[in-house]
Amino acid sequence: MLKDWSDVYLIGVPEIDQQHQGFFVASHRLYEGILDRDGKAAVGPAIAFMREYAEEHFQTEEAFMREHDYPGIKDHLRQHVAFFKRLDELENDLMIFGPSQDLADRALDITQDWLIDHIADEDMLYALHVKAGVA
Numbered sequence: 001m002l003k004d005w006s007d008v009y010l011i012g013v014p015e016i017d018q019q020h021q022g023f024f025v026a027s028h029r030l031y032e033g034i035l036d037r038d039g040k041a042a043v044g045p046a047i048a049f050m051r052e053y054a055e056e057h058f059q060t061e062e063a064f065m066r067e068h069d070y071p072g073i074k075d076h077l078r079q080h081v082a083f084f085k086r087l088d089e090l091e092n093d094l095m096i097f098g099p100s101q102d103l104a105d106r107a108l109d110i111t112q113d114w115l116i117d118h119i120a121d122e123d124m125l126y127a128l129h130v131k132a133g134v135a
């Protein structure tokens, strides 16, 4: 089942929350494309968005973690690298085999399973660390 945006994903940093919400919109757009049996057309733009999103968003997060001396930054950045690896695979397959329904399904899996879990678990951890420091 498709995960919808919910306030449980709010980490309390407006700029980052806004980026996370934009990501849900893109994930839903891809899902709608797949439902319309149009995943083949939707997957190229979705992958391009994921690249642009990840580069900008991860930089924002990294700067935030450094600014607040987050001790878990190394593990967190390792996860961002792992995401880029999966994205590289999608881009390679798109380039070699072209867009397909199967590729759209795989891209959706990554947006739904990997990134949303990452927001709920890992991003929440650095936010809690900063909040604890402020309190």
Ligand SMILES: [Fe+2]
Binding pocket: 061, 076, 080, 118, 122, 123
């Ligand atoms: Fe992150």
